[in-house]
Amino acid sequence: MRKFELKTQIIQKSMCARLISDVDSGNALALRKVLGDIVTDGPPVLFLDLQEVRKMDSAGIAVLVEVHDRMKKEGRQLGLINTPTSVQHMLELLGVFEIYQDLETGLKATKKVIAKWQRLHDPTRPVE
Secondary structure, X not given: OOXXXXXXXXXXXXXXXXXXXXXXXXXXXXXXXXXXXXXXXXXXXXXXXXXXXOOEOHHHHHHHHHHHHHHHHOOOEEEEEXXXXXXXXXXXXXXXXXXXXXXXXXXXXXXXXXXXXXXXXXXXXXXX
């Protein structure tokens, strides 16, 4: 199994997870588990920083699609940032991902997602 490292931090009510490794069938299942744990009860927006990813095969892409679909179904969003050209071209072909140049651009673009999530999950809001 290929090792990977994922460094996370909360920034403006979003999570940024920096992936440090290529992603292939050797580590895709482990990445699926870690991202699944992050998404469970996680923030409304998850930015996956791919700056250190040089290669990603179909197993890695499948993990990202799964996380994307799960978050979208829950009214949340997965944003990809700092995506190297070699990986970005493959991901753009799918046409499902929100790909941002950097974290600042992503944070600006996802303000509405966060605001909507907060309105829906505000414990002080009366139940209708």
